[in-house]
Amino acid sequence: MLTEKLQIRYPTGTNVIRIEPHPWDVMLRHALDCYPRECCGIMLGTLQDGDERTVTTAIACRNSYEGDQSDRFELDPKDQLAAQRLAREQKLEVLGFFHSHPDCDSYFSATDLANSWPWYSNVVISIVGGALNRAKAFRANETQTESTEEILTWPQS
Amino acid sequence: MATILIPTPLRQYAGGQSSVDATGSSVSEVLASLTSQHPALKNHLYNDEGRLRSFVNIYVNDEDIRYLDKEKTAVAAADTLSIVPSIAGGAA
Numbered sequence: 213m214l215t216e217k218l219q220i221r222y223p224t225g226t227n228v229i230r231i232e233p234h235p236w237d238v239m240l241r242h243a244l245d246c247y248p249r250e251c252c253g254i255m256l257g258t259l260q261d262g263d264e265r266t267v268t269t270a271i272a273c274r275n276s277y278e279g280d281q282s283d284r285f286e287l288d289p290k291d292q293l294a295a296q297r298l299a300r301e302q303k304l305e306v307l308g309f310f311h312s313h314p315d316c317d318s319y320f321s322a323t324d325l326a327n328s329w330p331w332y333s334n335v336v337i338s339i340v341g342g343a344l345n346r347a348k349a350f351r352a353n354e355t356q357t358e359s360t361e362e363i364l365t366w367p368q369s
Numbered sequence: 370m371a372t373i374l375i376p377t378p379l380r381q382y383a384g385g386q387s388s389v390d391a392t393g394s395s396v397s398e399v400l401a402s403l404t405s406q407h408p409a410l411k412n413h414l415y416n417d418e419g420r421l422r423s424f425v426n427i428y429v430n431d432e433d434i435r436y437l438d439k440e441k442t443a444v445a446a447a448d449t450l451s452i453v454p455s456i457a458g459g460a461a
Contacts, residue, residue: 332377
């Protein structure tokens with residue numbers, strides 16, 4: 213039936229993260245507004261079927277890195293405290309974080325990996341010349357020695 | 370008893386719980402109570418020297434203990450402790 217919802221089945225063990233339109237708008241706008249500096253923020257949402265993630269809320273945060281922000285970011289822990297509280301109130305989970313790479317591709321750098329936490333999704337938005345290039349999502353392993361790419365979908369992706 | 374809020378990545382080491390009640394009158398005592406209930410958390414909160422890991426922030430209610438009395442910060446029974454991950458990075 214044409215109205216039947218398309219069910220996409222991914223292999224067991226594949227990490228999937230889907231971003232709804234409104235949070236994607238928040239993330240992309242923040243990345244563009246901060247260009248040519250890196251932006252950062254927090255993603256809240258739901259978990260289905262064990263570990264399939266849907267981002268329903270994105271919070272644009274201040275980059276608190278004290279230095280050249282063209283290739284570095286730091287989240288203010290106070291923003292995370294507030295996000296944890298909002299997640300509890302709205303019965304959501306803090307699913308992870310996003311940041312931009314101005315005039316660089318979307319990859320999980322050694323700096324990203326070393327300063328990440330396991331379990332969380334990390335969306336990296338590549339902005340080249342002030343426009344969206346691409347976005348990818350990554351997850352660090354338990355020892356933060358390597359990361360795996362997640363299947364990321366967003367509107368128009 | 371104080372309440373400790375556990376961030377999602379650490380819940381697997383805390384019996385799947387999002388919050389744990391723990392006894393103690395200081396942050397160090399409350400965290401010791403937490404890790405005695407859930408020993409698997411210890412490696413994730415403390416380094417080999419027994420100090421809180423640098424990428425772990427502890428808040429008592431709305432205050433970061435680094436700006437209070439660190440792990441000696443007093444905790445009352447009605448207080449809530451939050452474990453907040455440090456997150457940073459960048460293309461460099």
